[in-house]
Amino acid sequence: MGKLTDIAYYEWAYEFFNRELFDGNLPTVRITLMPNADYAGQFVPAFRILNLNPKLFPHFQHREILATLVHEMCHCWQQRCGHPNPDNDHDEEWAGKMLELGLRGDHWAARAIVPDGRYDVAFQKLTVRAAEWESEWREQQRRRKQEERLQRQVQRRREVRRQVERKWRY
Numbered sequence: 777m778g779k780l781t782d783i784a785y786y787e788w789a790y791e792f793f794n795r796e797l798f799d800g801n802l803p804t805v806r807i808t809l810m811p812n813a814d815y816a817g818q819f820v821p822a823f824r825i826l827n828l829n830p831k832l833f834p835h836f837q838h839r840e841i842l843a844t845l846v847h848e849m850c851h852c853w854q855q856r857c858g859h860p861n862p863d864n865d866h867d868e869e870w871a872g873k874m875l876e877l878g879l880r881g882d883h884w885a886a887r888a889i890v891p892d893g894r895y896d897v898a899f900q901k902l903t904v905r906a907a908e909w910e911s912e913w914r915e916q917q918r919r920r921k922q923e924e925r926l927q928r929q930v931q932r933r934r935e936v937r938r939q940v941e942r943k944w945r946y
């Protein structure tokens with residue numbers, strides 16, 4: 777499935793969890809997928825960058841990868857709605873938010889999902905919508921490519937016309 781490697785998918789998932797789990801209170805962030813040796817995910821408050829490490833994708837289940845996304849979103853939440861933590865580390869307020877969402881504060885989120893907790897329920901809802909999102913997204917991509925192709929054809933025609941006009945002048 778293409779969606780696991782497309783940033784657009786994680787942007788969509790971010791917005792989805794923002795609505796479902798954070799009442800839409802989180803700001804827009806830039807999602808990146810940069811390989812990293814040390815972190816499964818990382819939130820950089822100064823640049824509002826949320827990075828997920830694509831190296832973990834082959835090893836983690838989908839629900840674990842998205843739990844990592846929500847883990848980072850809890851850091852973002854603390855910066856925006858709680859008491860910003862200068863080290864952005866795992867303090868009590870952050871861990872409390874995680875627990876409220878049915879996640880335990882563990883960077884290797886694999887063992888940290890509480891069954892039927894808020895995250896678990898939201899994740900199940902997301903997977904139902906994901907198929908719909910994916911087909912809409914593919915349709916958009918297809919239309920954009922078609923648009924670009926048409927644009928190129930129009931440009932080529934204009935170019936030809938310009939050349940013809942130039943010839944006529946001489």
Ligand SMILES: [Zn+2]
Pocket residue numbers: 847848851865866883
């Ligand atoms: Zn963390």
